[in-house]
Amino acid sequence: MDQRKGRRLVLFPLPLQGHISPMLQLANILHSQGFTITIIHTSFNSPNPSSHPHLTFHFIQENLSASEASTDDLVAFVSLLNTKCLVPFRDCLAKLLADVEEEPIACLISDALLPFTQAVADSLKLPRIVLRTGGASSFVVFAAFPLLKERGYFPIQDSKGQEPVVELPPLKIKDLPVINTRDPETLYEIVNGMVDGAKVSSGIIWNTFEDLEESALATLRQQFSIPIFPIGPFHICIPASPSSLLTQDQSCIAWLDKQSPKSVIYVSFGSIAAVSEAEFLEIAWGLANCKLPFLWVVRPGLTRGSDCLEPLPSGFMEMVDGRGHLVKWAPQQEVLAHPAVGAFWTHNGWNSTLESICEGIPMICMPCFTDQKVNARYVSDVWKVGLQLENGLKREEIEKTIRRVMVEKQGEEIRSRIFRLKEKANHCLKQGRSSFESTNSLVTHILSLETFTFHTQ
Numbered sequence: 025m026d027q028r029k030g031r032r033l034v035l036f037p038l039p040l041q042g043h044i045s046p047m048l049q050l051a052n053i054l055h056s057q058g059f060t061i062t063i064i065h066t067s068f069n070s071p072n073p074s075s076h077p078h079l080t081f082h083f084i085q086e087n088l089s090a091s092e093a094s095t096d097d098l099v100a101f102v103s104l105l106n107t108k109c110l111v112p113f114r115d116c117l118a119k120l121l122a123d124v125e126e127e128p129i130a131c132l133i134s135d136a137l138l139p140f141t142q143a144v145a146d147s148l149k150l151p152r153i154v155l156r157t158g159g160a161s162s163f164v165v166f167a168a169f170p171l172l173k174e175r176g177y178f179p180i181q182d183s184k185g186q187e188p189v190v191e192l193p194p195l196k197i198k199d200l201p202v203i204n205t206r207d208p209e210t211l212y213e214i215v216n217g218m219v220d221g222a223k224v225s226s227g228i229i230w231n232t233f234e235d236l237e238e239s240a241l242a243t244l245r246q247q248f249s250i251p252i253f254p255i256g257p258f259h260i261c262i263p264a265s266p267s268s269l270l271t272q273d274q275s276c277i278a279w280l281d282k283q284s285p286k287s288v289i290y291v292s293f294g295s296i297a298a299v300s301e302a303e304f305l306e307i308a309w310g311l312a313n314c315k316l317p318f319l320w321v322v323r324p325g326l327t328r329g330s331d332c333l334e335p336l337p338s339g340f341m342e343m344v345d346g347r348g349h350l351v352k353w354a355p356q357q358e359v360l361a362h363p364a365v366g367a368f369w370t371h372n373g374w375n376s377t378l379e380s381i382c383e384g385i386p387m388i389c390m391p392c393f394t395d396q397k398v399n400a401r402y403v404s405d406v407w408k409v410g411l412q413l414e415n416g417l418k419r420e421e422i423e424k425t426i427r428r429v430m431v432e433k434q435g436e437e438i439r440s441r442i443f444r445l446k447e448k449a450n451h452c453l454k455q456g457r458s459s460f461e462s463t464n465s466l467v468t469h470i471l472s473l474e475t476f477t478f479h480t481q
């Protein structure tokens with residue numbers, strides 16, 4: 025048999041920043057293991073192939089109209105992608121499989137939120153492995169959606185937000201991973217589709233590590249009869265190739281160089297979350313009033329209905345002159361690794377949460393939707409490596425919470441706990457440790473899938 029057989033993989037990410045980055049990181053990890061990687065990508069949010077010369081890209085035309093190519097209603101967007109990508113994705117994959125000049129494809133690796141790819145893979149007799157870009161703890165909650173629905177937790181009643189979810193400690197009802205949408209039923213369909221699709225796949229890859237999410241991973245191993253591969257944190261496994269869709273403003277690094285060690289609060293809410301104008305103002309005043317240096321990512325679209333800095337109070341920049349630095353998009357991993365950064369005020373997207381843990385930076389948690397709410401509860405109550413803004417966005421509470429993390433004793437305790445977690449994150453990638461071994465198992469598993477397809481063809 026040709027030595028190279030089964031060493032070609034096709035990867036298909038969900039085209040959003042928080043999903044593209046981990047898929048490209050996974051591509052690099054698998055490439056370093058000797059696999060040839062082909063990425064199928066939508067034309068929407070397409071990464072720059074010249075930044076990844078070792079990967080082959082194929083772009084499909086999913087034909088989203090201008091109004092459809094919007095993440096204002098994330099549920100509608102993901103649902104639409106699962107419909108509109110079906111034909112172009114199937115055609116592209118079928119063409120790749122039919123190309124006899126190329127080596128055979130061992131399997132498809134696609135985002136958990138693209139469950140339609142399972143049916144496509146099945147129809148083409150190609151195994152599918154799922155990449156889940158969020159954490160395992162939140163996935164346990166998604167897997168419990170039918171039960172939670174049956175027991176009356178949904179739709180969530182705000183008045184019950186502080187009550188515990190008895191089936192899933194330490195979650196409170198307000199931590200359940202939902203999101204505002206025009207059509208809540210579609211949310212349940214997407215979540216159930218993601219979980220059911222993963223259950224019948226040939227395995228799930230997680231950007232997490234055993235020491236962080238041991239209990240959730242054990243639960244998933246019990247509930248799912250397929251192999252599970254926690255091989256993260258991806259971004260420290262291997263040097264990254266640039267996957268940022270927005271240009272990262274490097275000016276903030278020179279600004280950080282001038283600040284004292286651990287003095288700066290870094291503020292960023294990822295690539296999708298949006299706040300109201302009133303909330304934006306509370307954030308601005310909270311930062312101004314805490315009297316500490318801050319680096320704030322004010323991304324286009326962060327404030328609903330207005331342009332970047334428009335809603336800032338007049339005189340704000342003068343008041344925080346020199347102490348505050350604002351950018352539209354930061355080189356986040358570099359920022360978190362900078363010695364001047366003392367805390368990360370985050371929305372707790374899974375990538376940001378992991379990046380913070382890997383640099384040992386305490387978090388101030390402001391989850392906005394879905395898995396972020398579960399991640400934030402784990403950060404504050406389970407790993408105890410951050411504090412959560414629990415009572416809405418009010419400038420006094422923001423100021424108090426920042427000071428607790430940055431200057432008070434509680435902050436020191438958090439810092440030493442997250443430092444220990446950072447060590448564990450680095451440790452798990454060493455030979456003989458959990459993520460290293462899991463990566464080896466994944467490689468063996470993929471090669472065994474290839475034997476299966478080879479014999480059945």
Ligand SMILES: O=c1ccn([C@@H]2O[C@H](COP(=O)(O)OP(=O)(O)O[C@H]3O[C@H](CO)[C@@H](O)[C@H](O)[C@H]3O)[C@@H](O)[C@H]2O)c(=O)[nH]1
Pocket residue numbers: 040041042043045157158268272292293294295296297321352353354355356357372373374375376377379393394395396
């Ligand atoms: O100025 C910035 C801000 C962010 N980032 C990067 O952008 C990514 C953001 O990812 P994440 O923190 O996961 O946030 P989202 O973009 O909101 O991610 C989506 O995808 C995640 C993974 O599935 C989910 O956990 C989130 O809830 C979902 O909103 C990270 O790698 C950051 O390093 C930058 O490079 N520069």
